[in-house]
Amino acid sequence: MKELVEYIVKALVDNPDKIEVKETAGDYVTILEVRTAPEDVGKVIGREGRIANSLRSIAKAAAAKQNKKITVEIITDEERPAG
Amino acid sequence: MKVTKMKGKSVDEATKSAVEVLGGKVEDAKVRVITEGKPGMLGMIGGEQAEVEVTLKEGRAEDGRHLLQEVLDKMSFMTMVEASLDGERVNLKVKGEDMGRIIGKEGATLKCLETLVGTMLGRLYGERIRVSIDADGYKEKRSKALERLAKDAAQEVVESGKEKVLPPMSAADRRIIHMALQDEAGLTTYSKGEGKDRRLVIAPK
Numbered sequence: 001m002k003e004l005v006e007y008i009v010k011a012l013v014d015n016p017d018k019i020e021v022k023e024t025a026g027d028y029v030t031i032l033e034v035r036t037a038p039e040d041v042g043k044v045i046g047r048e049g050r051i052a053n054s055l056r057s058i059a060k061a062a063a064a065k066q067n068k069k070i071t072v073e074i075i076t077d078e079e080r081p082a083g
Numbered sequence: 084m085k086v087t088k089m090k091g092k093s094v095d096e097a098t099k100s101a102v103e104v105l106g107g108k109v110e111d112a113k114v115r116v117i118t119e120g121k122p123g124m125l126g127m128i129g130g131e132q133a134e135v136e137v138t139l140k141e142g143r144a145e146d147g148r149h150l151l152q153e154v155l156d157k158m159s160f161m162t163m164v165e166a167s168l169d170g171e172r173v174n175l176k177v178k179g180e181d182m183g184r185i186i187g188k189e190g191a192t193l194k195c196l197e198t199l200v201g202t203m204l205g206r207l208y209g210e211r212i213r214v215s216i217d218a219d220g221y222k223e224k225r226s227k228a229l230e231r232l233a234k235d236a237a238q239e240v241v242e243s244g245k246e247k248v249l250p251p252m253s254a255a256d257r258r259i260i261h262m263a264l265q266d267e268a269g270l271t272t273y274s275k276g277e278g279k280d281r282r283l284v285i286a287p288k
Contacts, residue, residue: 004157011150011203017117051202054195061184061192062158 001070005032005059012051013040029069032059041076084146084207085139090132093120101137113138113207138207146207147173147214151200160185172213173204182219190225193218226259233260236285237267246286251276257283 002023010016018037023030036044045052056072063070085105091097098114105112115136123130140146148166155162155177162179177185186193193216201214217223232249240247249260260283261272271288274281 004154007153007157008199008203012206016115046198046202050198054198057187057192057195058154058158058199061187062160065159065181065184 001030001059001063002032004062005034005055005072008055008058009034009036009044012043013037014043015040029071030063032070032072034072034074036074038076041074044074084141084149086136088117088134088136090134091120092122092130092132094133094135097133097135098137101135102139105137105139107139107141111140113140140207143204143208143212144168144173147175147200147204147212150203151175151177151196151216154196154200155179155185169215172215175200175214175216177216177218182221185218186221190221193221225256229256229259230263233263233285237264237270240270240285240287244287246284248275249283249285251280251282254281257281
């Protein structure tokens with residue numbers, strides 16, 4: 001699932017080498033956190049969140065095939081924890 | 084599209100050899116500079132090589148096919164994608180297993196794939212590209228059904244002389260009906276309402 005999200009996001013941004021996707025697998029839900037270069041955040045979210053919502057739907061469809069649940073979070077710089 | 088990374092004395096040289104390796108033309112290459120490189124003393128000594136990642140475009144239909152196929156492969160769906168060009172629009176057709184999941188509720192997942200692949204392709208070409216994705220003939224069947232609905236409703240309007248308001252529909256669905264009825268004599272179509280409640284109206288002229 002990480003590979004899917006990484007592939008799509010990298011094709012959308014100006015700085016693909018700045019993309020980080022962190023996968024945390026819980027008992028019920030897998031969480032994918034996507035970090036981009038600050039200037040690329042808008043490209044991953046899209047107008048009115050269109051891109052981000054499509055990305056979530058596609059990830060959900062892929063996860064559902066394996067009877068799993070997934071959450072995709074796009075982390076903006078302000079939310080990045082210190083350190 | 085084909086992608087490779089290449090090093091060279093300069094960005095230009097690295098790009099040229101990457102294009103050569105991929106077997107294409109420089110004008111079809113999208114270049115991302117990884118390191119600019121620095122010229123060294125006496126040729127390369129002390130210098131740093133430039134590195135680039137070159138994506139070679141192979142035409143929007145083929146590149147669209149490639150992007151969608153990669154996405155579906157990474158979703159672990161066994162599929163085959165075919166591509167064609169319809170004027171400016173890239174048409175992609177998916178065949179394979181588990182089509183219901185790829186289509187989604189009322190085609191919602193197909194629409195999401197369209198948004199993503201369209202944007203990815205648009206980024207590669209630096210312009211807006213319209214992409215239409217169909218799976219297992221879903222859209223074709225749906226558009227036939229909508230055309231039938233439109234003709235029946237049009238018949239009703241002709242007979243009654245009164246306008247008819249259809250249920251709320253997406254822009255794509257309304258477009259199909261506008262097109263289906265554009266040549267009907269004595270009728271006109273327009274839409275009213277906003278957002279999710281926007282409905283198409285068939286009215287006598």
